[in-house]
Amino acid sequence: xxxxxxxxxxxxxxxxxxxxxxxxxxxxxxxxxxxxxxxxxxxxxxxxxxxxxxxxxxxxxxxxxxxxxxxxxxxxxxxxxxxxxxxxxxxxxxxxxxxxxxxxxxxxxxxxxxxxxxxxxxxxxxxxxxxxxxxxxxxxxxxxxxxxxxxxxxxxxxxxxxxxxxxxxxxxxxxxxxxxxxxxxxxxxxxxxxxxxxxxxxxxxxxxxxxxxxxxxxxxxxxxxxxxxxxxxxxxxxxxxxxxxxxxxxxxxxxxxxxxxxxxxxxxxxxxxxxxxxxxxxxxxxxxxxxxxxxxxxxxxxxxxxxxxxxxxxxxxxxxxx
Amino acid sequence: xxxxxxxxxxxxxxxxxxxxxxxxxxxxxxxxxxxxxxxxxxxxxxxxxxxxxxxxxxxxxxxxxxxxxxxxxxxxxxxxxxxxxxxxxxxxxxxxxxxxxxxxxxxxxxxxxxxxx
Numbered sequence: 001x002x003x004x005x006x007x008x009x010x011x012x013x014x015x016x017x018x019x020x021x022x023x024x025x026x027x028x029x030x031x032x033x034x035x036x037x038x039x040x041x042x043x044x045x046x047x048x049x050x051x052x053x054x055x056x057x058x059x060x061x062x063x064x065x066x067x068x069x070x071x072x073x074x075x076x077x078x079x080x081x082x083x084x085x086x087x088x089x090x091x092x093x094x095x096x097x098x099x100x101x102x103x104x105x106x107x108x109x110x111x112x113x114x115x116x117x118x119x120x121x122x123x124x125x126x127x128x129x130x131x132x133x134x135x136x137x138x139x140x141x142x143x144x145x146x147x148x149x150x151x152x153x154x155x156x157x158x159x160x161x162x163x164x165x166x167x168x169x170x171x172x173x174x175x176x177x178x179x180x181x182x183x184x185x186x187x188x189x190x191x192x193x194x195x196x197x198x199x200x201x202x203x204x205x206x207x208x209x210x211x212x213x214x215x216x217x218x219x220x221x222x223x224x225x226x227x228x229x230x231x232x233x234x235x236x237x238x239x240x241x242x243x244x245x246x247x248x249x250x251x252x253x254x255x256x257x258x259x260x261x262x263x264x265x266x267x268x269x270x271x272x273x274x275x276x277x278x279x280x281x282x283x284x285x286x287x288x289x290x291x292x293x294x295x296x297x298x299x300x301x302x303x304x305x306x307x308x309x310x311x312x313x314x315x316x317x318x319x320x321x322x
Numbered sequence: 323x324x325x326x327x328x329x330x331x332x333x334x335x336x337x338x339x340x341x342x343x344x345x346x347x348x349x350x351x352x353x354x355x356x357x358x359x360x361x362x363x364x365x366x367x368x369x370x371x372x373x374x375x376x377x378x379x380x381x382x383x384x385x386x387x388x389x390x391x392x393x394x395x396x397x398x399x400x401x402x403x404x405x406x407x408x409x410x411x412x413x414x415x416x417x418x419x420x421x422x423x424x425x426x427x428x429x430x431x432x433x434x435x436x437x438x439x
Contacts, residue, residue, distance in 0.1 A: 024373055027350060027399055031369050034351030058368025066377035 003050045004032050007171060011060055020067045032057065054171065089173040092159055093180065093249060099152050100245035104238040106148040107284075111234035113141025114288075115227040122223035169253060181250035191243030198236030199304045202229045206298060229297060236304075237284075244280075272318035276311070283307040326365050334418065335367065335375050336384070340403055340411040343385060347402035350376075376401060384410050 008029055015021050032053050039049035120134040169177065209225035283303060291300040342348060342356050350372060357367050379385045384407030390400040403411070 020377075024377075027376075028369050028373055030398060031350040031354065031372070035354070035369075038351075038355070056366055056368055058370030060370060062368070062370040062374045063377075066374045066381075 001033065001036060001050075004036060004053055005029070007054055007057075008032065010171070010174075015067075018067070024063055024067055028057075084169050084173055086170070086173045086176055089169060089177065089253065092253070093177070095156065095159060096249040097246055099156050100242055100249070102148050102152040103245060104241035106145040106152075107241055108234040108238040109141055109145040109148070111230055111237060113138050113145070115230035115234065116141060118223050118227040118230070122227075174254065177250055177253045181247070181254070184246060184250065188243045188247050191239045195236040195239035195243070196305065196308075198232050198239070199301055202232035202236065202301060203298055205229065205232070226297060229301075233301065233304075240280075272315060275314055275318070279311060279314070280307075331365065334414070335371060336379055337411060337414040337418065338367075339372070339375055339379070340384065340407055340414075343401060343403040343407070344411070347388075347390075347400045349390065349398040349400050353401075379407065382410075383407070 008025065012021065012025050035056070036049050036053050039052055040046070044052070117134045117138040120137050205228040206225040209221045209228075213221035213225075287300060287303045290303070291297055294300070338357060339353060342353050348356075350369075354367050354369070354372055357365060376385070376387070380387060380401075383404055385401045385403055387399050387401050389397045391397070
């Protein structure tokens with residue numbers, strides 16, 4: 001019965017609180033409860049009864065005229081909006097997870113190709129090989145990474161309709177997404193923790209190796225330390241992207257309904273989304289530019305934890321405005 | 323499997339509900355249960371369809387609502403048919419008979435057309 005109540009609450013959540021709407025909700029609840037009780041009395045299980053009651057409930061748009069919410073329903077496009085079925089949402093989520101892996105690996109590859117340059121250059125200097133090799137490795141890595149990102153964005157092109165508020169989730173799909181998001185919570189925490197730990201500890205090998213190389217008077221190790229630092233940052237960033245994109249996918253799907261139902265909030269959501277979509281790439285650019293200009297790799301990593309805090313502040317500001 | 327045509331039935335939801343109210347007042351779930359049983363489970367009316375029919379017919383003066391005293395303590399909304407409702411119902415019956423007669427003339431029964439499936 002709780003499921004039915006929350007289903008009904010959900011349906012009526014965004015309707016104006018008029019007398020007509022209240023009466024409708026009361027009577028629909030009564031009808032559903034009667035039906036539910038009778039199904040139980042017939043020997044159906046709780047799940048079966050809930051399923052039957054919800055599947056036979058009908059469509060809220062039918063009530064639009066009689067409740068005087070016609071304009072409301074129309075303005076919000078709620079009735080006209082196509083509900084996304086569960087299997088489609090499942091497919092989207094699995095595609096989006098694949099996509100998050102592609103992007104995460106591509107970005108990791110980008111940063112690692114920098115590390116590779118450092119190592120190759122160092123080896124080249126020792127062995128007297130050509131400098132060209134470093135450039136070759138770097139651009140090879142960048143080419144593969146960019147290729148992956150382009151391929152992925154083309155592949156995800158057919159899912160563009162998501163996140164625009166032009167669709168909504170049906171009840172089963174919304175429950176599924178909420179459940180998935182809840183299941184992912186622990187993994188997400190792990191990803192972010194790993195990412196933060198890797199970024200913070202990335203300076204440790206550099207410090208240790210710097211100390212060793214200073215004592216042994218062998219400075220070839222510095223390059224390796226620099227490369228190790230980059231590799232750790234790369235893996236850390238990969239975890240950030242893996243966690244962030246998947247969480248964003250769930251949140252985006254759930255927002256789908258909110259966007260459809262709350263046109264006013266849509267603008268704010270859109271603003272937040274726009275800011276955040278360019279946020280991390282910008283931070284990465286600043287990080288790389290700052291690092292390469294000053295070569296102060298030992299300190300530039302602080303941009304990551306700071307950026308994470310700033311992101312939360314931006315989100316808060318965007319939400320406050322609502 | 324062929325189901326019931328929702329387009330056709332939509333025009334007769336009011337008729338179906340009024341028929342059930344002819345004898346005695348009733349409430350939401352009881353009406354929907356009777357529709358299911360009388361139609362031998364071929365037509366299951368949605369709750370939203372039923373409720374919108376109630377409000378529409380109330381507005382048109384075909385039915386009236388009142389609170390029934392339930393022994394269980396819950397106050398259900400009951401509906402009773404009005405004189406205007408009765409008149410409307412019999413009007414709809416005539417309309418359906420006519421409609422049915424007309425459509426019948428264009429219907430081919432499957433038994434008579436063997437092999438065409």
